[in-house]
Amino acid sequence: MSDHVLTQEEVDALLQGISGEETAAAPDAAPGEPRALDLSNREAFVRTRLAALEGIHERFARTLRASLAELLRRTPEVAISPVKVQRCAAFLRETMVPTSFNIVSLKPLRGGALLVCEPALVFAAIDAQYGGAGKYATRLEGREFSPTEQRVIARLTQTVCTEYARAWRDVFALQLEVQRTETQPQFVNIAAPADLVVTASFTLEVGETSGALHFCIPYAVLEPIRDRLASAAGASPTLLADERWLQLMRAQIQSAEVDLVAELATADATVEQLLAFKPGDFIELDLKAQIQAKVDGVPLFDAHYGTANNRYAIKIDRPIAGPQPGWLHASNPGASNHVH
Secondary structure, eight states: OOOOOOOHHHHHHHHHHHHTOOSSOOOOOOTTSOOOOOTTOOHHHHHHHTTHHHHHHHHHHHHHHHHHHHHHSSOOEEEEOOOEEEEHHHHHHHSOSSOEEEEEEEETSSSEEEEEEOHHHHHHHHHHHTTOOSOSOOOOTTSOOOHHHHHHHHHHHHHHHHHHHHHTTTTOOOEEEEEEEESSGGGOOSSOTTSEEEEEEEEEEETTEEEEEEEEEEHHHHGGGHHHHHHHHHSOHHHHHOHHHHHHHHHHHHTOOOOEEEOOOOOOOOHHHHHHOOTTOOOOOOOOSOEEEEETTEEEEEEEEEEETTEEEEEEEEEOOOSSOOGGGTTOOSTTOEEO
16 A cells, blocks of 8 residues: 555544534624623633733743754744634644644643644754755655654754743743654644643744744643632733842842931021021021931931931931832831931
């Protein structure tokens, strides 16, 4: 029997037959008319729970660019596509054949994910490693990846898995390990065809060639940590991604010099009285037992005045804090501080 490689149309028809999905989409309701709502459809619910993945993928794209520069000897440009929630069969239909399908374990989560490297990305990586500029496209139709190409794929996927695990570190500690590699989608069984999967695509431009890699994670795998993903989505992405810069900024702000002003008393006078003042006149002041120390007109401390070491001084009694005191008052002991 002669060898026969399935065409893309045959693969699409096969996957559609397995999943039983309809090719025609339901028409949208006309304006003003009621629209059917399927309460059993979990896609909208899943999408709202996975907003934290956007921040994870942004960090992954930044670190991947630097790591691949060492591997490919050329700095690639990385473009991120939005996170999508779709059926597993629909995702597999969108991939060209043959492609490098890498089944990856996500320890300690149960189940696996799919790391897909398109042929254009594989050939761009090979071309860059051997000093090429990626001007000539290579076709893979009708054959498998050669041993050299498989070694490049292994190095590429190892780098991608390392950086993807690092991007997850602030949300959940994951260990990614490639279990096996396939080139035909019918041998990929990370989820049932009708199951929901979370997919993300990253387009890498290496020289004059561009290719994409895709992550496909079944929602059932992420469901045990959905609360962490939801809480991470509510947190500031900048706080998760740029903690080092926040610490540096905090140190710089705390060391900044400001003018602390404490008014002992004030006296009201008209312009006529001011013009009538002569040397030796006395101005009566209503001195208060407690005063406020201010920076640029903003009250910061309650204090009282006196002398210390034969110099006029104020003694800080307590900081004027808001309902949630932050770093400003953390290092001020309060009553033991003197300002001269």
